[in-house]
Amino acid sequence: MPEPLLRVESLAAGYGEVQVLWGIDLEVMPAGITAIVGSNGAGKSTLLKVLSGMIPSRAGQIVFAGRDVTGAGTDALLAAGIAHVPEGRRLFRGLTVRDNLLLGAFLRSASRQQLARDLDRIYSLFPILADRRHQDATTMSGGEQQMCAIGRGLMAQPQLLMIDELSLGLAPRAVELLADSLRAISREGLAILLVEQDVLTAFELSESAYVIETGRVVTTGESRVLADDPRIRDAYLGTV
Amino acid sequence: QTLKIGAPLALTGGLADEGKKQQVAYDMWLKRVNAAGGITVGGKKVKVELITYDYQTNEQRASQIAEKLITQDKVDVLTAPFGSGHTKVVAGVAERYGVPVVASVASSESVFNQGYKFLFGTLAPNGGLTDALVKVVTKQMPTVKKIALLGREDVFPKSMAASMADAAKRAGIEIVYNELYPVSTMDFSSPLSKMRSVKPDWIFMSGYTKDLILARKQMADLGVTAPVITMITGPAYREFAEALGPLAENVTSATWWSPAVSFKSDDVFGSTQAFVDDFRARGEKGEPDYVHASAAAALIAVQKAAEIAGSLDKTKLRDALAALELKTFYGPIDFTGNGMNAARELPIIQVQGGRAVVLAPEAIRQSTLRAVK
């Protein structure tokens, strides 16, 4: 069994007086897709925020690529290889699509040619971004912005890419295309941790998954298995 | 019993330099008076106390401090701050309380025509300056036929410009340019370029020292020149020649006082020379200018009035001031009906060889008018 890329043990975190996460244990394997699902307010986004250093943890340990990174700042974690595509996209207003993408590569000391190649890769992934490369990123449509945000995360060339609300606001066909690309990218060696509300897509896309409720991991396992678990189906698939 | 004199001064803010000059002069006077053991009022020696506050070149604070000096420090008499505008404010407060105010650096008629009974000023009216100037220029350089005027939109410089225009007209000099510039001006290239195109023989400008320095420099930059360049009150101040260097050469001005004009007097200083010596002995730079002299003269007037009145009663002081006729190191003091010092012949100066020399009146003339190169 290979070493996990990311190992989280008994992680706790919260905001002010409110504690949101209560002892989360989690492992992410290199080169693979791990999904986190759970209902509204369960603490999924909070977990990602702790992992990228946006908010501090209160207890527990985070080990990344064999190093203890508990308590590290956003820049250190990004340098170590963890990139985060936050909920709500958070693109930079007043900057073009291209500049937004380049900011993803801020910490890398890549040559111009290298950056240009990376940009092209993103453009081939999301052709619409190529058309709009000189548009102010925040004037794009919601879905276009989501693509730009994911592209920006990829530009960091991380070892682990965390995406919050992957399919949010994307058209069905766009989700399909994106899922294909992510699978291909992960096969090339990138670990992906994604938060996804659409449980079906999440299970279809990932190898393993975590179900989080009120700040605790309630179930974990191989996605294929979970997808057939009747309890999960009842809780998250609902009826039509 | 002590004679309390209240002095609101601009020790910080825009007029800080001028305020400090007043302070120096007051202090020189006070040293002399203390050395003499005070002043004699009604046969008794009376100590003198000078209470000064910084009003930060801020109008609101000036009025506030006048009130403080009158009501809390209970001064017998006030001096006014620098400049006509702030003098008005202090005089307004003092008038209500019936406290005499002696202004040392307010020369605009608009300050004194308010009907204030308690306001006096040691400077002579502006008209005296411009008449004297015109006299010197027309006499010593009769080729001057066209004048260009530029004045700052501010109490004193504006009234100087107006009075110059008036004097020039009376002397038959043609006014080819006449404008005012706003207080916030940072550049004179446009008015100067225009002046160059009308080819005046005489350029007259009145404004604050920093404006004058800038304008003189820009004249050189733009090749604007005239045989006579007059700047009010630029050359009267040491800073002017210092900041301009060679460009200050041959710039003329008029002033209320020059150390070259020697008076013998029966005041605490005794003579103009003694005042200048005192000034140097203090380690001050250069020579005293009219602000120093006029400020000291204002206190001399207060002293004499108290001695003559024989009392520190404010109304009696006022009456004594109104009736005063004095010869001081600064020149004669004789307050006219509106409180201003009577007109007299005023010195015309020119920067020659880096220092200001007197061109007129004839009695004290040190040199003759030279054309600007």
Next chain:
Amino acid sequence: MSALLELTGVSKRFGGIDAVRGVDLRVERGEIIGLIGPNGAGKTTLVNLITGVHRATAGTVRFEGADVTAQRPHEAARRGLARTFQIVQPFPQMTVLENVMAGSLFAGASATPAIAREDAMQHLERVGLGAQAHRPAAILTLPSRKRLELAKSLAMKPRLLLLDEVNAGLNTSEIDGALELIRSIAADGVTIILIEHLMKVVLSLSQRVLVLHQGALIADGPPRAVVDDPRVVEAYLGARFAARFAQHPTEASRA
């Protein structure tokens, strides 16, 4: 009688981009209309044109017979045109309750802040945010903020409600509750235009589905017919979705 909302030849250009091109549309009272289309098709822009946020480059917008092409957003709000924002726009430092009060006070019928407070509380309960009423809006999770948007719009007593991806971010079972809520709003007589990428929502609620592609309407009809339209599959749904949909209509309906 005139339609509730009527667009004729409405277009909008941003610099070189034709976001909306010559859209003609009639919305009758009481309808629930689904508006779908690929990302960047112009759906949000269309909402902005209807609510006065943007001014159409060409064409006219009529609401209840009146030409409202040039209206300001607050006028739209007072007329009974309410919308939710795709990118949510709360008053961040105000409480959740105060956010909704604003809608009630300025576009709803509440005369005073006190009345608005009562009213707002009811709307919050209705969308399930009652428990959060006194917390600052800034700390809500994204789906909750969308609920807040909805409550705010309801407080405005709209006659036409434009919901721009208000259910995005809900998981499949949470959507069931949302469907109930929207049905009950419609039952109160509010006409609804619904933008959503969640086909489950679109298909279960809409009586009519419009498809926008590159700024132009390419399909308009009953949900099933639209989903089967090859152009829609090609532009929007994707082949795999269509296949899945044909197999298990219920599960696949959420892409």
Next chain:
Amino acid sequence: MDVALLVQVVLNGLMLGALYACIAVGFSLVWGVLNIINMLHGSLIVLAGYLTCSLWTEAHIHPFASLIPVGLVIGVGAAVLQFVLINRVVQQPVLTTLTLTFGLDMILYNLMNSVFDATPRRVTLDLGRVTLGEVVLPWDRIAAMLVALALTALLYGILRGSRLGRAIVAVRMDREAASLMGIRVPRIYALTFGLGAFMAGVCGALLSIVYPITTNATGQLLGKAFIVCVVGGLGTVPGALVGGLALGVTESLGSHWFGPQAAALLGFALMLALLVVRPTGLLGRKGYE
């Protein structure tokens, strides 16, 4: 109409405008990017002027030689100030930072007054002028113009072309997201503030040849920076240049046609008119509101 005179007046305006641009460019950067209305800006210019004057009178260092060193001294000082002090409140509303820099300015102003007093001083150096027929151009203004252009180009290059520039804008737009990109936000803030102050420093060194330096000028300089920002657009570097030039030419022509008093009014009228038709300034973009 005398053509040579008109040409002269327009050129005067352009050269004055270049000075205005110099004055405003750092201020605009700090305001547009950091969202700080830096009330210290005028005092920093004057302080640089004093330093240059002192270097000239005490050590006979030519102002052109002290341009960059003085700029650096002011810039580094300001960056430190930002790092240790202003950064603590930089997230708060504009008014807080405004009040803070207002307080700091009072301190600096007071200190300058007691060290240098208010007497106007100047580097007494005359660089002469170029004469082209009837048109005259003073060398020091030409130098100012070149420096303004160079500064603007430099800043523009930094902001548009460099990684640092992108980081600066990113931080301005969304501090938290910027930190997710690995940008160290406080450092960028300090750098930007320092860059703005560097511009002020260079400008002050230059002004010491052209203008009498006095503490009384601080407010005036700040005021000009304000107007230039509006005319040109906040936070855009070419905006400061265009705004400065537009203001300079307007004032110059206004003064020529309607007298010096009307000139200042015209400058403001231009500004208000622009605000009405183009609320983001001549070159301003949306997003800096």
Next chain:
Amino acid sequence: MASHWRRIGIGLWLLGVAAAPLSGDNYVIKIATFVAFYGALALSWNFIGGYAGYPSFATAAFVGLGSYAGALCQNAGVPMVLSWGLAAGVTAIAAAALGFVVLRLRGHYFAIGSIALVEILSLIASWWSGLTGGGEGLNVTILPGGPVFIARFFLYAMLAIVVLALVATVLVERGRLGFGLRCIAQNEDAAEMVGVPTTLYKVLAFVLSGVFCGAAGAAYASWVAYIAPTDAFSILLTVKVPVMVLLGGPGTVFGPLLGSSALVLLEETVWARFLEFHQAILGAVIVALIFFLPGGLLGLAGRVRKSA
């Protein structure tokens, strides 16, 4: 409860200022008058700056306009108090007209636009010398009476203006206008979307922030009997007033009063004690307040109550 404390605070403040004549010292009365003057300005600013969140620097424009309008009316023979009312009216109209122009701007641009108003009006005042006396300033008919009477009269006049501004503040805060302004402060686009007539509300706030400044400016002109462009339209004043509100606590009723009196009294003490460095010390105090009292003085009171 908070509003309870607030009422007590305001009551004490008013009583304190009104009781100044008990000291029997005209200088104390003068300071109290300035406290009231700045209190009125701070309350005025609070409408646009505190509630609507628009960083306005137009205070000096309103004060200057009011003082010139009042002075000109008075010199034309209009009774003094009536001319204050007219001045307030003129200022209100000007604020409405100018508001339509500058309130199209947001955030930064508004701030600059508003400061430009000060400069423009100041330039007009100095340029139009036929009416205003230009740079020479304008003398105002002096109110006859002894110094004691004058001191008290103007104290109570200023206090009356403060009370009017307070009443307006409370009415605004309780009503739709206040609520709408707070929405605007938070997110103007969203406010517009929920039906707040943003332009109208902003202009109303601007007018409110002008009208009391105009009255206070006119009263001030009658009091000092002389006004000049640079002092009437003082940039320092225009920056000082927001600083005062910030120190007290913006967007509240009592904060502006607290902040303005704190700064006036602070200036007074610092100035009296440290002649040469009073400005630096005052600056340092302001800097320290920003760091140690982030929510303004009122915030401090809140914290004390919480920990108690």
